[in-house]
Each structure stands twice: as C-alpha cells, then as structure tokens.
Amino acid sequence: MAAAAQTQFSGPVTVFQERRLPETATPAGYVALIDAYDLAVPLPRTLSATGERHRIIEQDGWRIMTPRHAPHATLEGHLTFALKYEGLDLAVLKRLFVATGPDAIEALVREKPTGSYARRIWFLYEWLTGDRLDLPDATAGRYVPVVDPEQQYAPEGENAPRYRVRNNLPGTPDFCPLVYRTEALERFAALKLPQRAQDIVAAVPRDILARTAAFLLLKDSRSSYAIEGERPPQDRIQRWGRAIGEAGRRPLDGEELLRLQRIVIGDARFVKLGFRQEGGFVGEHDRETRMPLPDHISARHEDLQTLIDGMIAFDRGPAQSLDAVVAAAILAFGFVYIHPFEDGNGRIHRYLIHHVLAERGFNPPGVVFPVSSAILERIDEYRAVLESYSARLLPLVEWEPTESFNVRVLNDTGDFYRFFDATPHAEFLYACVQKTIEEDLPHETDFLRRYDRFRQDIEAFLDMSERTTDLLFRFLQQNEGRLSRRAREKEFAALTDEEAMRIEETYRASFGPE
Structure with a gap:
C-alpha cells in the first residue's frame, strides 16, 4: 500500500475545477481520486464531498455528505466510498488504474482479501485493463455483484470465481455505458407502457390500426x-x-x-x-x-x-x-x-x-x-x-x-x-416513448375514426371521390370547420349554400368536442 500512502488527497475546499461547492467541504470518492491522481476524465454529473453538517446537502451538482461518511484519505478509502455511494464510473476507474499501476491494487486486495469492495476493485482492474494481477484466486467471501443493481441498471450476470463476484456489467470492455436508477426512471417503468400500447391497439379495428x-x-x-x-x-x-x-x-x-x-x-x-x-x-x-x-x-x-x-x-x-x-x-x-x-x-x-x-x-x-x-x-x-x-x-x-x-x-x-x-x-x-403511447397512438386512431365518420356522412348526400373528400376535409381543417371563400369560389364552386352548410355541420359533428 506504499504507493497509495504517497498520494496526497485534498482537504476542505470551496471550489473544485472551477465548480463552486455549496459550502466548504472535502472532496470524496471520484472527485478526490480525479484530483489526487490528476486524471483527465469527464467529471461525474454529481460530485461528492463531505462537510461538517450532519445532514446531506444536494445542490448545484454536488452531494455534500456528513462527517460520518468521510472516507480514509487513502486510495482504498476513496475507492470504497465511490463504489458504495456513487456507483461505477468506468471511465474514471480505467484512468485511475492506469495511473496507480498494478502494485497499489495488489496491495489493497492483499490487505482485505475477503472484502467485498476489494474483490470488486480487483475484478474491475483486470476487466478494464486486460492485465492479470499477481494475486491467487479468492477462496473466501460471498459472491457480490460488480454493479450494485439498486444503484445502476444491470443484467443478472454470471459468477467470476477468481474474485468471487458476479459480473453483471451491462457490456464488455469495448462498450459499457451505465444508467443510474432514478425516481423518474422508476416512475416510467411502473407505467407498464407496453401493456398500455397493447390495450389501445386491442380496441382499434384492424383496418384503422x-x-x-x-x-x-x-x-x-x-x-x-x-x-x-x-x-x-x-x-x-x-x-x-x-x-x-x-x-x-x-x-x-x-x-x-x-x-x-x-x-x-x-x-x-x-x-x-x-x-x-x-x-x-x-x-x-x-x-x-x-x-x-x-x-x-x-x-x-x-x-x-x-x-x-x-x-x-x-x-x-x-x-x-x-x-x-x-x-x-x-x-x-x-x-x-x-x-x-x-x-x-x-x-x-x-x-x-x-x-x-x-x-x-x-x-x-x-x-x-x-x-x-x-x-x-x-x-x-x-x-x-x-x-x-x-x-x-x-x-x-x-x-x-x-x-x-x-x-x-x-x-x-x-x-x-x-x-x-x-x-x-x-x-x-x-x-418521448410515453408521449407516443399515451398521446400520438390514441390521437391518431381517434382521428381516423372521426375522419371515417365524416367521409361516410358526406358520401351519404354527395357523390364525391375519396380524393375530393380529402381535399374538402383539409379546407375545413385549415379554416376551423368552415369553407373559405376561396374554396367556395374555386374547388367547390358547384356546391349550393345548403350543401355547404350541411358539410360544415357534418365536420363539426365529427371533429367538434364530444
């Protein structure tokens, strides 16, 4: 653990990389590691620090946690904090492992060979870098998921016996973006949108569908x-x-x-x-x-x-x-x-x-x-x-x-x-998907039902081609249900006043509020 001990982690700050903190606090987790190892990586969307208050503050892209959350100012301390409270940021972890080299990670694992966070870090090092650490296979410790499924979306995965972890990363080292579980996403999932779409479709005649x-x-x-x-x-x-x-x-x-x-x-x-x-x-x-x-x-x-x-x-x-x-x-x-x-x-x-x-x-x-x-x-x-x-x-x-x-x-x-x-x-x-299911799909089926009723009612007293009926409809739609003077004088000059009035009444009956 000698290499990690030489690394200096920041004390309390008010600004981090030109981003002002809500209050004076000490960078923790990924922020601390990015700073200490001078990592050129995109900053996480939410940055973490620990302050002096005994309540968590979330403001301006920062999460200021309490003193009891403060990690040890070591590589192992901040890595554990990150995995526990911030989930996985694979871009930061990849660059961090390149910066630390294998020795620091090997020392970290040897110090806590059965620790769940140490074994996850060990797995992530080898998965991200492609290099095998000089460590014997794990023989103790219950299997733990690499991705915390309560923090981020992950498949079931499969066991990796060398580390006694379950590899549930949603991708490969070539491509593996991650998505956090948020209140918004949980609400969307609870809507059961596929079933809503099926219910809408089931009530629609086949030709209209x-x-x-x-x-x-x-x-x-x-x-x-x-x-x-x-x-x-x-x-x-x-x-x-x-x-x-x-x-x-x-x-x-x-x-x-x-x-x-x-x-x-x-x-x-x-x-x-x-x-x-x-x-x-x-x-x-x-x-x-x-x-x-x-x-x-x-x-x-x-x-x-x-x-x-x-x-x-x-x-x-x-x-x-x-x-x-x-x-x-x-x-x-x-x-x-x-x-x-x-x-x-x-x-x-x-x-x-x-x-x-x-x-x-x-x-x-x-x-x-x-x-x-x-x-x-x-x-x-x-x-x-x-x-x-x-x-x-x-x-x-x-x-x-x-x-x-x-x-x-x-x-x-x-x-x-x-x-x-x-x-x-x-x-x-x-x-976007919710809108298409709850608005666009029912709106279009309802429109076609109304249009079919309009066309049938027109054809009941006027002999018109489908194309002419469609043109008539578009004139009415553009002019709030009334035939414009231009339409009466040109395309539909042959209509009588009584027929024009009846057409407008038919349009209102089909497309007016129900």
Missing part, C-alpha cells in the same frame, strides 16, 4: 429528417420509413449499419459511404479561416472497430435483459457520440431506438411509435441531453485541424465513448 401504423411510420421518418434540418423527396422519406418498419428483424452488425447508411443517404455522389477513415466532428467552420469549430468531436477512426464490436455485443447480450428503453438509450446515444459515419449518423441513431424496442417486443406488432416526432417537439431538450455529455467531453479531446478542415484527434479518447453515464438520455427517451 393498419392506417394508423402507416401514418405513424411515415411521421417518424419525416421527423427524423426534419431533426437534421433536411427536407428530402417523398420517396426517400418513404424508403427510410420502410426501413424503420423492419427494425428489429435483422441482427445488428457492421454490415447492417452500412446497409442502413446506404438507405439513409440515397444519393451518395457527394458523401463517402462506410465507416470513417479520418476524424469527425459536429459543429461549424469559421467563415473566414474555414477552421473547425466543434461542438462535439467523434471517436477516433482508429477506435471505430472495437467500439462497433462492443455495441453489437451489447445489443446481442445485456440489451436483451435490461429495461428495453434503457437499453435503447444506451445503444442509440452511444452510437451518436461515436459518430462512425461521415453522414447519416443521426437518423441511424434514432433507428437504433426502434431496433431495440421492436426486438424486445416493446411495441405492438406492426406499430412503430413516432419517437422522432416526439424528439422533434422537444428539440431543445434533445440537444441539451446530447450536450450533457459532449460539453464535459470536449475539453478533454486534444485535436488539430487537417488540411481538409477536419479534425485530427491527438490523444487516446476511446474510453470516453465506451463508458459514459447515459441516465439523462434514458430519462429523455422514456418521456
């Missing part, structure tokens, strides 16, 4: 392009809609991602298809110099293969037993941060949401929830969620501009895309 499904599918496709600021031709929207409708039918692999990109792009004359062979970023260019102004820097192209392999392993393994929306958030937002393509990343990112939900049977067969439409309505919140991690990541990426006004990443950043806190993303996605 088929039309509802077609409309929602097209709505999602159109919205996904709109999020990117694009207005493609209708045939591209429909083609992408068909791809979304098939989500979950094919296993996810590299070839499937490439196939999806070809569908999304359509005209590839000015886009390099395939996985990037150079850097990438999201942002603008300086108008005068053309230098990059990144809001987000994508994963290095050298890291893409292992990251994609990790995502595929997650989808085929842990995603099958995690909460479906949580799994969809991990996969989809992990993909968009990695940004493996030159173009098409955003739409494929949202496709992956449908892929997981459909694969898990979350939505009724044949029905696609228009998640992209819900995202479009919350576009500012969506961007804030994306930036909740990008903003913390960007200062840690060292880069230089290339001759083609792209970015070249100069430091090792792979771990920052493998391991991140996807909790805000899961909460946001759950809210």
